[in-house]
Amino acid sequence: MFLQKTILFRLGNKNSQWAQLIGIFLAIITVLMLIKAAAVMFDSWQSVRDFNKCVEFSGVKELSSLSSAEQLLAQMRYEECKDSLYEITGAQIPGGQVSLTSRQAATALTGPIAGFFFWAVLFMLSLSLLFNKTVVLPIEEVESVARPFHRRK
Numbered sequence: 001m002f003l004q005k006t007i008l009f010r011l012g013n014k015n016s017q018w019a020q021l022i023g024i025f026l027a028i029i030t031v032l033m034l035i036k037a038a039a040v041m042f043d044s045w046q047s048v049r050d051f052n053k054c055v056e057f058s059g060v061k062e063l064s065s066l067s068s069a070e071q072l073l074a075q076m077r078y079e080e081c082k083d084s085l086y087e088i089t090g091a092q093i094p095g096g097q098v099s100l101t102s103r104q105a106a107t108a109l110t111g112p113i114a115g116f117f118f119w120a121v122l123f124m125l126s127l128s129l130l131f132n133k134t135v136v137l138p139i140e141e142v143e144s145v146a147r148p149f150h151r152r153k
Helices: 018-058 060-065 068-089 102-130
Strands: 002-011 135-144
Touching (some): 018 102, 060 068, 068 102
Antiparallel strands (some): 002 135
């Protein structure tokens, strides 16, 4: 047999409005982080979109028709394109590959999009805290009943 108790955790009441105060601070923080996440998301989209243009501009695709100095310059520009893509999105391009595959593009964009939606969900949570005066969370506590203890004679 188990005993079940429910303990209520109450945040805020008529006199003290802790839930609204926490909601205000959380809303300010999440709005700022939403702006940052949106900027990172759009930067990632732009860098993925423009990677192939950057590679074409570097001239690495026609290395055989270039002189040795121009080949070195083209490879340096190509490495700069790869480094820029890696710094912004975290996507790495293997050595012999000169274009971005759709799987690599999707992988590069998944993180920033997920970060944006994470902060959007937290913003919704902050709005619910902001517009409620009290928040009550039930905490369930289960206790097991010990069997009776008899003394030996």
